Amino acid sequence: MGYLHQTIEPKWQDYWIKNQVFKTSEDLKLPKYYVLDMFPYPSGSGLHVGHALGYVATDIVARFKRMKGFNVLHPMGWDAFGLPAEQYAIKTGTHPKITTAENVSNFKRQINQLGFSYDWSKEINTTDPNYYKWTQWIFLQLYNKGLAYEEEVAVNWCPELRAVLANEEVVNGKSEIGGHPVYRTPMKQWILRITEYAESLLNGLDDLDWPENIKELQKNWIGKSEGAEVHFSVLNSPQSLTVFTTRPDTLFGATYMVIAPEHPLVQDLTTDDNKKDVLDYIEKTKLKSDFDRTEVNKDKTGVFTGSYAVNPLSKEHIPIWIADYVLSTYGTGAIMAVPGHDERDWEFAKKYQLKILEVVSGGDVSKAAYITKEAGEIVNSSHKDTLSIDGLTVSDAINTVISFLEKNRLGRRSVNYKLRDWLFSRQRYWGEPFPIMHTDQGVSPIDESQLPVRLPEVDNYKPSDDGKSPLSTIKQWVEIKDVNDNIIGLRETNTMPQWAGSCWYYLRFTDPQNLQEAWDKKAENYWMPVDLYIGGQEHAVLHLLYARFWHHVLFDLGLVSTKEPFQKLYNQGMILGDDGSKMSKSRGNVINPDDIIEEYGADSMRLYEMFMGPLNKSKPWNTKGLQGCYRFINKLWNTLVDEDGTLSSKIKEIQASKETLSIHHTTVEKVGHDIENLHFNTAVSQLMIYVNHLQDCEEISKELVIDLCKIIAPFIPHVAEEIWQLLGNTNTISYEKWPKFDASLTVKDEVEVAIQVNGKLRATITLDIDLDQENAVNAALQLEKIQSYTNNGQSIVKTIYVPNRLINFVVR
RNA sequence: GCCGAAGUGGUGGAAUUGGUAGACACGCUAGCUUGAGGGGCUAGUGGAGGAAACUCUGUGUGGGUUCAAGUCCCGCCUUCGGCACCA
Numbered sequence: 001m002g003y004l005h006q007t008i009e010p011k012w013q014d015y016w017i018k019n020q021v022f023k024t025s026e027d028l029k030l031p032k033y034y035v036l037d038m039f040p041y042p043s044g045s046g047l048h049v050g051h052a053l054g055y056v057a058t059d060i061v062a063r064f065k066r067m068k069g070f071n072v073l074h075p076m077g078w079d080a081f082g083l084p085a086e087q088y089a090i091k092t093g094t095h096p097k098i099t100t101a102e103n104v105s106n107f108k109r110q111i112n113q114l115g116f117s118y119d120w121s122k123e124i125n126t127t128d129p130n131y132y133k134w135t136q137w138i139f140l141q142l143y144n145k146g147l148a149y150e151e152e153v154a155v156n157w158c159p160e161l162r163a164v165l166a167n168e169e170v171v172n173g174k175s176e177i178g179g180h181p182v183y184r185t186p187m188k189q190w191i192l193r194i195t196e197y198a199e200s201l202l203n204g205l206d207d208l209d210w211p212e213n214i215k216e217l218q219k220n221w222i223g224k225s226e227g228a229e230v231h232f233s234v235l236n237s238p239q240s241l242t243v244f245t246t247r248p249d250t251l252f253g254a255t256y257m258v259i260a261p262e263h264p265l266v267q268d269l270t271t272d273d274n275k276k277d278v279l280d281y282i283e284k285t286k287l288k289s290d291f292d293r294t295e296v297n298k299d300k301t302g303v304f305t306g307s308y309a310v311n312p313l314s315k316e317h318i319p320i321w322i323a324d325y326v327l328s329t330y331g332t333g334a335i336m337a338v339p340g341h342d343e344r345d346w347e348f349a350k351k352y353q354l355k356i357l358e359v360v361s362g363g364d365v366s367k368a369a370y371i372t373k374e375a376g377e378i379v380n381s382s383h384k385d386t387l388s389i390d391g392l393t394v395s396d397a398i399n400t401v402i403s404f405l406e407k408n409r410l411g412r413r414s415v416n417y418k419l420r421d422w423l424f425s426r427q428r429y430w431g432e433p434f435p436i437m438h439t440d441q442g443v444s445p446i447d448e449s450q451l452p453v454r455l456p457e458v459d460n461y462k463p464s465d466d467g468k469s470p471l472s473t474i475k476q477w478v479e480i481k482d483v484n485d486n487i488i489g490l491r492e493t494n495t496m497p498q499w500a501g502s503c504w505y506y507l508r509f510t511d512p513q514n515l516q517e518a519w520d521k522k523a524e525n526y527w528m529p530v531d532l533y534i535g536g537q538e539h540a541v542l543h544l545l546y547a548r549f550w551h552h553v554l555f556d557l558g559l560v561s562t563k564e565p566f567q568k569l570y571n572q573g574m575i576l577g578d579d580g581s582k583m584s585k586s587r588g589n590v591i592n593p594d595d596i597i598e599e600y601g602a603d604s605m606r607l608y609e610m611f612m613g614p615l616n617k618s619k620p621w622n623t624k625g626l627q628g629c630y631r632f633i634n635k636l637w638n639t640l641v642d643e644d645g646t647l648s649s650k651i652k653e654i655q656a657s658k659e660t661l662s663i664h665h666t667t668v669e670k671v672g673h674d675i676e677n678l679h680f681n682t683a684v685s686q687l688m689i690y691v692n693h694l695q696d697c698e699e700i701s702k703e704l705v706i707d708l709c710k711i712i713a714p715f716i717p718h719v720a721e722e723i724w725q726l727l728g729n730t731n732t733i734s735y736e737k738w739p740k741f742d743a744s745l746t747v748k749d750e751v752e753v754a755i756q757v758n759g760k761l762r763a764t765i766t767l768d769i770d771l772d773q774e775n776a777v778n779a780a781l782q783l784e785k786i787q788s789y790t791n792n793g794q795s796i797v798k799t800i801y802v803p804n805r806l807i808n809f810v811v812r
Numbered sequence: 813g814c815c816g817a818a819g820u821g822g823u824g825g826a827a828u829u830g831g832u833a834g835a836c837a838c839g840c841u842a843g844c845u846u847g848a849g850g851g852g853c854u855a856g857u858g859g860a861g862g863a864a865a866c867u868c869u870g871u872g873u874g875g876g877u878u879c880a881a882g883u884c885c886c887g888c889c890u891u892c893g894g895c896a897c898c899a
Contacts, residue, residue, distance in 0.1 A: 213816050217894060220815065225898075245899060258899095300897080330898045337899085343813090344897055418898050537893080611837070613825055617818090618892085625824065628837050631851095638852095682826070685836035692836090754832035759880045761832055800879055805831050810879050 003637040005601025009718045013112060021732050022074070022117040028526045030071035035062050036506055036566075038535025038543070039077045041498075042103035043084060047110040048583065049591045049609070049621060054534045054572040056606045057615050057680060059116045061532060063714040064675045066117075067738040073527050074117060075509040077124035078104050082498045083163070083177065086430040089461040096430045096461075100127060110593060114602045115717050117734070122512045126501030127430075131508065133452030134518035135500050136435040138550065140445050141557060143436075147193040148424070150443060155423065157185040162463040164189070164427050187467060190425040190434065190494060194549045198222050198417040201548055209568040211616070217540045223418025228402050230336060230411035232257060232309040235317060239268055241309055244331030244416050247338065248405070249389070249397035251313045252381035253359035254336035256349070257320045258302065261285045262328035269320055271306030278303050278322060285324045300325050300348045311336075312410045313386045313401070323348065331416050340365040360394060422546065424497060427469040429461045431495030437480055439489040453491070469493045502543055503550040506530050506565060518559075525561045533566040536574075544569070570678060573618040575609070580620045591621050603716035604630040610680035610715060632688055633719060636712070639695050640705060640723055647726045648700070656701035661745045663693050664704050668741035671711045680715075687712060702727075707739035754806035755780045757789045773801045780807045 016022060035058050040051060062074035078100075085096035085103075104125065111118070124131055142148045156165040160180035170182050194201075202222050205215045227246035234240060241257060259266065261282045270278045281303040302323030309320055325344055326335050339349035339356040346369035349356050356365050361379045363370025370376070373394045381397075382388030387404050389397045405411035425434070433453045435446040446453055456477040458470050472478060472493040480489045504518075511523040544566070551565040576582060577589025584590065596605045608629040613619045642648050656664065667690040674683035690708070694700055706727060713720035713733050724733040748769060753776065755763040763785040767776055777799055780786055789811055790796060798810035 211817095213893085216816055220895060223895095223898065227899085243899080247899080325897050325899095327898065335899050342899065344899075347897095416898075418895095540894080611824090617825095619824065622824065622838070624838050632837085634852095681824095682836085685826075688836055752832080756832080756880075759831095759878095764832065798879060800831085802831055802880095806880090808831080808879055 003634060003641070003719065003722075005603065005718070006598075008722045009113070009115065009597075009602050012718045012721045013115060015721070015732070016117070016734075017112075017120075019732070020121075021734055022119050023121055024073050024119045025071045027071060028522065031069065032073065032527055033062075033065040033070040033532075034073045034510075034527050034530045035065065035532045036074075036509070036530045036534070037076065038533070038539060039079050039502070039505060040107065041079045041082050041084075042100065042107045044088070044099070044103055045585075046103075046106050047593055049593050049596070049605075050575040050583065052114060052593055052605070053575055053609050053615070054536070055111065055114065055116055056609050057570075057572060057678065058532070058534050059114075059606075060610070060675060060680060060714040061678075062117055063717065063734065064672070064738070066735055067710065067713070069737070073122075073509065074119060075122040075124075075512070076111065076116075076118040076120070077122075077505060077509070077512075078107070078126065079498070079502050079505070080104065080125050080127040081431045081496075081501055083161075083428070083430075086428055086461055087161075089430070093461075095457075097127070100125075113597055114593065114606065117717070122509055124505060124508050124512050126432075126505065129452045129454055130515065132432045132501065134508065135432050135496065135504070136446075136451050136453060137448060137518055138504055138554070139432075139496070139500075140435055140448060141559070142192060142550075142553060143445055145553065145557065147196065147553060149191055149193065150188060151191055152186055152188050153191070153423070154184040155187045155189055156182045157187070157467055158182045162427075162467070164423075164425075164467065185467070187427075189423055190436075190492075192422040192424045192549075194422045194546075195417060195419055197549050197552050198224070198419045199415075200552050201419075201545065204548065204552065204564050208564055208566070210566075211569065211571060214537070214540045214544070214569060214571065218545055221419060221541045221545065224415060225417075226413075226415050228398075228405060228411050229332070229414040230312065230405060231409075232312060232336065234269065234320070235308040235310060237268065237307065239265055241265065241320070241334050242332045242411075243334045243336045244414060245336055245338075247341065247394075247398070248401040248411075249378060249392075249394050250338040250341045250359050251311070251336065251401055252378075252383075252389075253338040253340045253357045254311055254314075254318065255316070255339060255355040255357055256318045256337045257309050257334065258323045258326045258337055258345075258348070259305075259320065259334040260326040260328035261322055261324050263322075263333045266305075266322060269305045269307040274304060274306035278305060281322060300344070300351060302348060302352065304352075312405070312408075313381070314383055315385065319354070321348075321352070329420065330418070339369065341369055341371055343369045343371065345369070422549075424500075425494035426497050427463045427467050428495050429455075429458055429470045431497065432500055433471065433495055434492040436492035437489035438492065444489065455495075469495060471495070499543060499546045503547045504554075506533075506547075507554075507560065521561075528560060529562045529565055529567045532568045532570065534570045534572055537571040540571070571616050573614070573616050575612075576618055576620040578621050578623065583621075591623075596626065600626060600630045601633075601718070603633055603719050607633065607684060607715055611684040613681055615678050615680060629684075632691065633716060635695060636691050637719065637723075639691060639700075641726060650698065651700045651702050651705055653703075654699055654701050656704055657697075658749070660693065660697065660701070660704065662748055663690055664707070665741045665743070665746040668707060668711055668739050669743070669746065672738060672741070675714065684715065687715070709733065710736050710739055751804045753780075753804065755783065755786055756806060756808040757786065757811055759808060762786060762789060767804075770803055773799075773803075776801055776803075777807060780809075 037055055037058050062072050065072050080100045085099045088094060088099050089096045126132060156170045158165055158175045158180050161175055165175055165182060174180060175182055202224055205218060225246050227244060228248040229242055229244055232241045300323060302321045305320045305322055307320045308317040311318055337345040339345040340358045341360055357380060358365040359379060359381050360370060360376045362372060362376030378389045378392045378397045382390050389400050392400060402413050433455055435451060435453050437444050437446055456474050458474055461470055463470055478491050478493060479487050480491060482488050507519050507524060510527040511519040514520055547565060551560060554560045555563050577587060579589055581587060604626060608626040611629055640648050667686050670686045671683045709720050709723050720733050750766050751769050752764050753767050754761055755765055763783050765780055765783060767779060794811045796809050797812050800808040
């Protein structure tokens, strides 16, 4: 007789909601724990089992921490601005608001039937004017701090989507969504000066309890490199060229220079003889797509300007070239080329027969660039009028050269970042409007008292053909008039990207209904930082970097109390289809949680997702495995509950056996420890071991059942509540104290010890716990098996005894 | 190319500071139960050999350290993720 999940689960879900069981306490004196999921975009296809994985994990932690006496903040909300609802609106004319509301209610239904313990009184939605009012407010704080500016930039315009994409949304020259071609077009855009926070964002990583690989990804994305700026004077010209290099030690080996085709001095440096070739080259470069230009293995191309620069150390006259392998957006857009010690320069020099000079010994620069920094010494690097660094190591030479450059005003120590400023505007309807007005005098922010700048109704969601936002077509919204009906300014018609709302939602959760402020300082101070943040690895860089950026700014403005928002981060892995590939509609391997819950119940699904394997690994779905968990719950139920639905008659007020007590306390200890460390799979297996044992017991101590009920509650809360009730309780189990475990009771009297001969297992023996070496070894030597190895004319040269583990005889 | 993560039975995966590899499940095999199906229960299950006791072998691969290596060190192979001309 199985348990009736279809009755039990809705019963307790209703109970939890009706009694507001999971409403967060307002008592700010309690120890707090803030456990957060990356809130979802409520898509039309609904929740799938992969989403649930992270939510189950955080729910278990939240329930566990409540039982450990913490005041737990565990909220859920909706990142509801975004392209799919807008695309749907373009196709069908349905307002994104309507689509969003429908999707949210479906998501919420699905989430609730999984038995999660969210405090729904804290639900937020980024598209709610009461929410985006404060998104706009934070933008104004950034603007006032000089971190938001407008600029005409070449943007990634995708005609198919009719949208401008961020660099991050373009993959290999195609849109990330849909894979449509993307072109570079100049447009006026809002940009956030995230580069100003590059160092801060890099340093902040050190103290975070994040997976190392995520920290590494962010570090690489920020891409700090240390080196020097070096000025090169140009022959017969008042101009000079400044380059950035990480290898000032190789300055003597700089035998030519390259500037990017977009470099501002291209015109000045091109001599009349070379004008035609240069113009041709630049024309050709313009026609190349981004994809072609960043193709690594392509042939390098370039053209000579006709001008020469002077190497500041060797005093050599070196030719200045133009080539598109130099990026205008990194460093100064110009480089000193050291073909002897840089692969790209070497390749280019070979192709155009430029001079290759060895300045670090150890390689053969006629065959390949020698880029090793650790070995070799500087050679061919001295000049009577400047300095000699011959014989120095690379790192000494770097410092010597920088000092020389600084003393002689030829350059300076310098740092560069790969990180670019953040393109922050989109030509879309379904996003936060900017609180910005354009007047004859320029840009002016909307007064904070006028927020929110509401998203107006619009007839047509399509952007205009020239790429302007659909908002630009609404005259009465765009034109801001004074009381006399004079136009005093025009509204900004771009909207913010989807990242905006998720940059600070975790702060809003601390005080979601506040109409006066974005958050109350007391609430923020109490709840922040987020103690545990679980979400997918796909947000490793963008969301997590952007949110950290805003948070750092807010911290500098004194608006938040912690420098970093997310203390501990953990990534749940993907759940693949049962064929081992990514779940997708086209493969037909999608598992719908609704079906699973219908057939096996939410508790089974929760338990299975935790049992599948380590939380952070990808693993294939297997319905058979799920059935195993369903069987386990039934076994548990049938062990504790009789056929008639009352508590099992085996459960009595008795003293449990020593063996049972040992397993019990081991389980209490292991489950608690494993939850703390997010090792849910091993916690579940320990529970299985315990229940397998109880199943074989003739009678079961009621005292232990009470504690067992508590430790299964985070995993399978519906069953736990039901049994808790059968035990005679009338309250919820959710706030019961987590059982204490007694380490002394986990210890057994006897242990099985391995007996090895020369490291090979030959026998096992049961010994008293903590037996001394002499007795243990003697007992082992009595074994017939062992004697056959020791009495054959061989002698024991060494004996290793690891108490309670093994004995190893080394025999020769 | 660079950076990061990972390779353990037929499958998902366990394995404190190096100390009985394969816990716990799935699957499979046999038996019991049932009118059948389903379900439940019992036993077995890394591979090879053997009737059995047992023996050999075994954590991607080749070395090394050690009484002892899935675990530590060095080299290589494969898979996945990220970056990709960043000077």
